[in-house]
Amino acid sequence: MTATTPLGFGERARAALADPGLARALLSIRRGWPEARARAIARLPEFDALRDHGREIKDHVLAHLDLYLERFEEAVRASGGEVHWARDAAEARRTILGICQRAGARTVTKSKSMIAEEIGLNDWLEANGVTPVETDLGEYIIQLAGQRPSHLVGPAVHMTREEITELFSRHHGTPPRERPEELVGEARKVLRQRYLEADVGITGANFLIAESGSVVTVTNEGNAELTHGLPKTQIVVASIEKIVPTMEEAFTLLRLLARSATGQEFSTYTTVVTGPRREDDLDGPEAFHVVLLDNGRSAMVGGELRSMLRCIRCGACLNHCPVYLAVGGHAYGSVYVGPMGAVLSPVLYGIEQARPLPEASSFCGRCEEVCPVRIPLPALMRYWREEAWRRRLAPPTARFGMRLWRHLATRPKLYRAATAIAMRLLALLAGRRGALARLPLAGGWTGTRDLPAPEGATFMRLIGRRMR
Amino acid sequence: MNEAKNEILTRLQRALVTDAEEERRRAVAARLFHHRPVLVPARAQVEGEARIALFTEMAEAVQTEVARLESFAEIATAASRYLRRHNLPQKLVAAPDPMLDAAGWDRQPLLRVRRGNAGPEDAVGLTLAFAGIAETGTLMLVSAPERPVMLAFLPETCIVVLPLSRLDGAYEESWARLRALSPMPPRAVNLVTGPSRTADIANALTLGAHGPKRLLVLLVPEPEAPVTEAGDDG
Structure with missing residues (x-):
């Protein structure tokens, strides 16, 4: 478990809300x-x-994960590859x-990997004399900009x-190009050279x-294929919960993945690679390595967070989250953002560091509604x-506020009396405007919005009248 | 390194091992060796002309061009016509697969054809698909010495020959055919659904991010039976 980033949601979220460029970018996600x-x-x-099948496949794998991992290692060896196990980020690096x-x-060359982000691979390689080149266009952009991804699927979606x-x-030292296809063409040319030069x-x-x-990668650009097809050595870095039993199960999950992520029927390139190049093959790597990363996941298997390990990283929970769509990915200060990030980040960084993330939710439940493997994210x-x-x-x-509320809520008579008084008081304070711009002790809430004043009677009184 | 493996597995076993350990192992073996029937969407369960129509519709929806040829020997002519239409030089690199010997190259003397793998300087690659999948208009390319992978990734224009007998409804059918040939999958199986694309710049769909900008699929009948030597009736 490595904390490589400052979390600290509040300040970043405030800054994000004041950024009109970001607001436009987020609006395009929301609409798209x-x-x-x-x-x-x-x-x-x-x-x-x-979705039910997808959930069942993942639950079955998690209940038998030790056995499937051993089987996977055997099969990689049989295909001529090597498996390496890493308990944490440092060991993987x-x-x-x-x-x-x-x-x-x-x-x-690197094709987009959230696990590489999780372990902070680029900085580590760079510091040790190996130059990493991101090839996914979005990742390439943020690598040049010295930023981190703000979305699972579209890392540069905020730019x-x-x-x-x-x-x-x-x-690139080129004249400024404005049309997206010119920019894509320029990146294509620069990166083509990098693919051919890369050793790994x-x-x-x-x-x-x-x-x-076998290892399954999904891209729209074709960068994974050039990344594992051209250099002499291929390294796959993956976390332990990525295992599925057979090809058939992978394809059931693939029917869910692209549709949930971008609304595509199927991603442009789904590639299944097994081991190094075979005898007489004209391309493919000579050495094939898989690095299996735990980093806190084996502890989740036995606990209440097990269902989070079903996640297939589609990003649907981000795209439908009112909090994510308001503040964007960088506000989370973590590799994983949005609702899935709010659950996973405390595992990686500790709840002490990541406490604001699970708090930053309206509990509207849309994340669970759209999750292709039905992860109960709000729970x-x-x-x-x-x-x-x-x-x-x-x-x-x-804590004082919560205790006060508990004191009232567990004493129904007192609670009803207190709420009836509070309602009248609020209505009085609001006057004819019907809303309060400021309220003592609730400055955090009214700082950015008006509090509508209650009208009429409390729920208990209304229902009491009906029942009579 | 083994220390890491042992520690990870021990942690998992602590959470997962039950009294019915035999049962757990049996459940894993059952999944691995008896491929479970999965839910295949009704859409994919079509045959004949309806299957060809679905493949074409789904492929065209993701900017693949699809052409249906009368005979296998028309491949060279169709490729040449396509290159002319896109103002590309009459030059391509084709997979060394012997099946493509019958593509009618001699009918197009002006088309320069090299057989082998694509390099960075090649503008057009032509290869042969192991399968087509109608469900999503997807091609399944399977690596082999006679079908190198880079033909479909390095050139800006990619032409894929798909014999109609290899057109399946769903992914699972193609995998079952492949598994029947060899239990271990080939080095690379590429499922290709349209030309390369990205929306990473301003959310604008742009083709040709790293792989091909253009993808043409030639739907063809099986090649005419080659002239066999006397005594060889295999």
């Missing part, structure tokens, strides 16, 4: 992906049934650097076209197949809230 997803699902009547050094690597024009011109290619994995020791965020409470991590004023 959820609608595309809805259209794709409308075309596939079996989608909901597939050392293992990968070791492979790169033994291969005499000076540059490595405007103007910013990218300026960035490319500065780094590093990819993540969407699925690992226990049956055959898992609530788990962390309770955990934070038990560990007395909330500030004293919040």
